[in-house]
Amino acid sequence: xxxxxxxxxxxxxxxxxxxxxxxxxxxxxxxxxxxxxxxxxxxxxxxxxxxxxxxxxxxxxxxxxxxxxxxxxxxxxxxxxxxxxxxxxxxxxxxxxxxxxxxxxxxxxxxxxxxxxxxxxxxxxxxxxxxxxxxxxxxxxxxxxxxxxxxxxxxxxxxxxxxxxxxxxxxxxxxxxxxxxxxxxxxxxxxxxxxxxxxxxxxxxxxxxxxxxxxxxxxxxxxxxxxxxxxxxxxxxxxxxxxxxxxxxxxxxxxxxxxxxxxxxxxxxxxxxxxxxxxxxxxxxxxxxxxxxxxxxxxxxxxxxxxxxxxxxxxxxxxxxxxxxxxxxxxxxxxxxxxxxxxxxxxxxxxxxxxxxxxxxxxxxxxxxxxxxxxxxxxxxxxxxxxxxxxxxxxxxxxxxxxxxxxxxxxxxxxxxxxxxxxxxxxxxxxxxxxxxxxxxxxxxx
Numbered sequence: 363x364x365x366x367x368x369x370x371x372x373x374x375x376x377x378x379x380x381x382x383x384x385x386x387x388x389x390x391x392x393x394x395x396x397x398x399x400x401x402x403x404x405x406x407x408x409x410x411x412x413x414x415x416x417x418x419x420x421x422x423x424x425x426x427x428x429x430x431x432x433x434x435x436x437x438x439x440x441x442x443x444x445x446x447x448x449x450x451x452x453x454x455x456x457x458x459x460x461x462x463x464x465x466x467x468x469x470x471x472x473x474x475x476x477x478x479x480x481x482x483x484x485x486x487x488x489x490x491x492x493x494x495x496x497x498x499x500x501x502x503x504x505x506x507x508x509x510x511x512x513x514x515x516x517x518x519x520x521x522x523x524x525x526x527x528x529x530x531x532x533x534x535x536x537x538x539x540x541x542x543x544x545x546x547x548x549x550x551x552x553x554x555x556x557x558x559x560x561x562x563x564x565x566x567x568x569x570x571x572x573x574x575x576x577x578x579x580x581x582x583x584x585x586x587x588x589x590x591x592x593x594x595x596x597x598x599x600x601x602x603x604x605x606x607x608x609x610x611x612x613x614x615x616x617x618x619x620x621x622x623x624x625x626x627x628x629x630x631x632x633x634x635x636x637x638x639x640x641x642x643x644x645x646x647x648x649x650x651x652x653x654x655x656x657x658x659x660x661x662x663x664x665x666x667x668x669x670x671x672x673x674x675x676x677x678x679x680x681x682x683x684x685x686x687x688x689x690x691x692x693x694x695x696x697x698x699x700x701x702x703x704x705x706x707x708x709x710x711x712x713x714x715x716x717x718x719x720x721x722x723x724x725x726x727x728x729x730x731x732x733x734x735x736x737x738x739x740x741x742x743x744x745x746x747x748x749x750x751x752x753x754x755x756x757x758x759x760x761x762x763x764x765x766x767x768x769x770x771x772x773x774x775x776x777x778x779x780x781x782x783x784x785x786x787x788x789x790x791x792x793x794x795x796x797x798x799x800x801x802x803x804x805x806x807x808x
Contacts, residue, residue, distance in 0.1 A: 364442040367392025367416060368686070369434070371426060371450035371459055374554060375400030375407030378451045378663075378682065383414045385686050392416040394445060396434045398426050401553045417443060424553075431458050435465070447689040451663045451682070453480065460641075468689055469584070471641040471661065479636065479661050483522040483566045492635045495656055499568035504539040506567075511535055516570035521549075523563045527607070527763050528555055532570060548759040571657060573650030574616045577664055578629060579672055579681045580643040581688055581703065584696065587633060588703040589626050590681055591672040592617075593664070596785060597723070606763060609723045609788065610668070611781045612675055619712055621652055626709070628654045642685040644668065667770045670746060671720040674772040676706045719778050722770040723788040727751075729760045730796035735767070740787050742780070744769035747791070756799060766794055 368386045372379045375397050383393045395415040399422055400407035411418050419434050431448070438445055447470075448462040457477040463470035479485060489495035500506065501522070510517055510533060517533040519542075524530065529545040542565050549555045575598065579591035594614035595607050614622065629645060636659070644664035646657035663669050663681055673680035679687075684703065691699045704710075711717050732755045737747065749767040757764040769791055773780050 365392040365416065366444040366446055367394050368690075369394045369396060369438070369445045369448040369462065370415075371431070371448060371452065371455045372397035372411065373426070373450075373452040373455060374398050374424070375402075375411060375420075377455075378669075379411060380414060381669075381682060382449060382451070382686070385680075385683050389686070389690070391446070392443065394418070394434075394438055394443065396426065396430060397421070398424055417441065426455055426458060428458060428461060431462050435462060449686060449689060453660065453662050456480075456661050463689070469640050469691070470689070471582075471638060475636060475638065476641075476661055479659055480523050482520060482524060482658060483564075485636075485659060486566075486568060488635055489632070489656060492631075494632055494635060497569045497571060497655060499566050502542070502565040502567050507537070507539055507542075510567055511537070517567045518570050519565055519567055521563050522566050528552075529565075533567060552759060571648045571655050573648035573653075573655070574614065575646065575648045575657070576614055576617065576622075576625075577610075577668070578626070578643070578645040578647065579664055579668060580629070580645060581681075581684060582633060582638055582641050582643065583688055583691075583700060583703055585639040586700070587626070587630055589629075589708045590684060590706055591668070591675060592622055592625075592708055593668060593671065596781070606726050607724065608726070609721070609785065610671070612671055612720045613712055615781060617649055619709070621649060622712075623709060624652060625649060625654050632656060632659070640688075642681070642688070666724045666765075666768045667722040667746060667748075670770055671722055674720045674745065674770060675708075675718050676711050677718065679706060717775050718772050719775055719781065720770060720772055721781050721784045721788070722746075722768060723784075723791070724763075724768045725766045725792045725794060727757060727764050727766050727794050727796045729757050729764065730798045731756045732766070732794065733797050734793070734795040736793040738790055738793060740791055742771060742784060742787065744788075744791065745772050746770040757796075758799070767792055 368391055370379055370382050372395055386393050393415045395411050395418045397411060397420050408420055417438060421430050435445055447468045448459050450459045457473045460470050460476040461473040483499055486499040519533055520530040528549055575595045577593045578589050581588050591612055592614055593610040593612045596611050597609035598607050641661055642663060644660040648655050669681040732751055732753050734753060747769045751766045771784055
């Protein structure tokens with residue numbers, strides 16, 4: 363036996379591969395990586411994955427398939443390795459992960475449940491049918507779009523099957539059917555997202571949800587819900603063709619612990635409606651007064667520094683690490699693991715006067731070629747700064763979040779007023795200069 367380890371499903375060479383690998387190594391296990399073909403022509407990501415993995419397979423396709431996963435598991439076994447579980451943070455591969463874990467006998471959600479949660483229209487319908495949501499949604503048609511605009515009701519547009527915020531935005535009078543076709547062309551050509559949207563994907567319009575927006579960072583373990591973080595989105599901007607969620611704070615500034623506790627209880631029948639007993643979730647919701655309304659159920663980690671923020675808050679384990687330990691949990695240690703999940707849960711930590719507060723900011727750029735990125739000195743030095751882009755990199759669409767970098771600040775609860783200062787000062791941490799590039803002129807309608 364060459365060793366036991368964990369399989370990482372990586373999309374185009376990324377998907378938190380280094381962070382997951384570090385967590386696996388810290389547990390004394392081998393790292394096995396299966397990745398779709400990285401985008402860069404110099405093979406830098408192939409080399410990087412090879413350095414951190416004990417076994418690696420890079421396919422020649424843009425996206426991984428079920429056949430790729432089955433073949434890789436068979437190859438590992440043939441080479442004398444034992445895969446304990448499979449993990450991915452890439453939403454498009456969540457069903458593949460569930461399928462593989464089901465084969466390995468690992469407690470995880472069903473593959474068909476993972477896939478069904480990506481269909482935002484069907485999710486909304488089920489919530490309506492169970493009386494768990496008052497938000498109505500409809501599939502958009504060219505005629506229906508004009509009716510919606512004439513009605514002057516606040517609506518939100520999104521693909522029925524989406525990833526991140528690609529092509530999600532509030533309805534505006536300027537929107538026409540051709541604009542939606544152009545967004546479809548964008549995701550079909552996008553080097554990261556192509557293959558993640560099937561040709562049958564439609565756009566939907568749902569009622570605009572008002573209130574304070576938060577995300578719950580959750581794990582379902584043996585049918586029990588544990589919440590480890592509640593992030594309030596304190597800087598959200600809406601472009602013509604996407605939404606940019608630029609900053610989050612934890613604990614939330616505009617919701618009291620009692621309302622958050624009610625929100626956590628409210629989540630339980632939501633998850634039960636989809637027969638969810640296992641898995642990791644980043645659930646987006648809004649609260650107006652004391653009324654909670656679901657936005658989306660994402661069966662994965664939150665993006666950017668959300669997982670790191672959970673660790674900064676509890677001082678012990680990130681959301682990623684807690685999910686990894688949950689996947690590795692056996693019958694022999696499930697009682698001890700459950701106690702750990704309970705100990706690190708959000709509300710018990712919030713009750714401690716000495717808990718940490720967290721603030722993080724994400725930096726985006728418009729479509730174009732990055733000429734220059736500079737980190738500036740500001741009065742409050744961040745705990746984490748990560749650049750996700752470099753000069754020369756090109757972004758071809760403004761219908762998605764073009765990530766350039768992010769930073770996280772941790773501070774004691776006694777300094778919670780610091781969030782207001784960070785809200786302003788953190789904007790100046792990075793200088794980003796982008797040159798326009800030649801694109802399809804049809805896109806210049808905003």
